[in-house]
Amino acid sequence: MGLAREVRFEAGDRLFEERRAADRFWIVRTGSVALDLHVPGRRAAVIETLGPEDLVGWSWMFPPRAWHMGAEATSPVRAWEFDAEAVRRLCQEDPAFGYAVTLAVAEVIGHRLECARTRLLDLYGPYGSGLPR
Template sequence: MTGPSPLLQSLPEAHRTRLLTLARSRSFPAGCRLFDEGGDADRFWLIRQGEIALDLHVPGHPAPVIETLGPGQQLGWSWIFPPYRWHLGARTLDSVETWEFGAIEVRELCVAEPGFGYELMKCCAAVIADRLQATRIRLLDLYAPHPGGAG
């Protein structure tokens, strides 16, 4: 991992330790489809090594890559909100090492320990805001009219 996860850095030490008790080490080969837009969002990952492309389903077109995530970044926030469906798709660009967290376990911990839940949700909200901004910028880049285009 090139640097600690912002999520882990942001959590107070006791909460970070508590969250990591739920982590499972997972490896994925290059080209592995992790999830598709609309699928069950039942987990999330902290990327330790490798890169993952987030893409968006566009009917009749290849799925454009919206953002590329790498070491230290969190993959997945759709597990937080019902109906727990992925808002984008994801695939590995190379060999990837992660810590994987089961959504049900983490949500139950958030309910059982409100202080933990509040801190975790603040961290996840920052990820959501960043991801939405990146998506907006990428979609503008892909679909906005460009000056000097054919006309």
């Protein structure tokens, strides 16, 4: 937490856009953030909505360090913001910490991929393709 700084976003503020440089990440304290995916010819598809204690952003950890989705505050948000380079450096200096961070981020990635798959099947697949509700 020594690397964190408190930030605020208003509803409608974009935290990041797909394919842009991923140089930071956040842990939500209050409010909600929608993760969205660009769909050509349509509005962005909201894949998941994140809230308190959720990690916003994992693309900072792995090359090419570019966002895979976009993110927008859907309500006023207070969050802890972390500089990705500083966290990666700390992970290299302390392998046990780095391993713990990698496992935590990998869990988030797996969950986000499943959410994206389910949401896209709900939007574009034949009826009943997504997970049961």
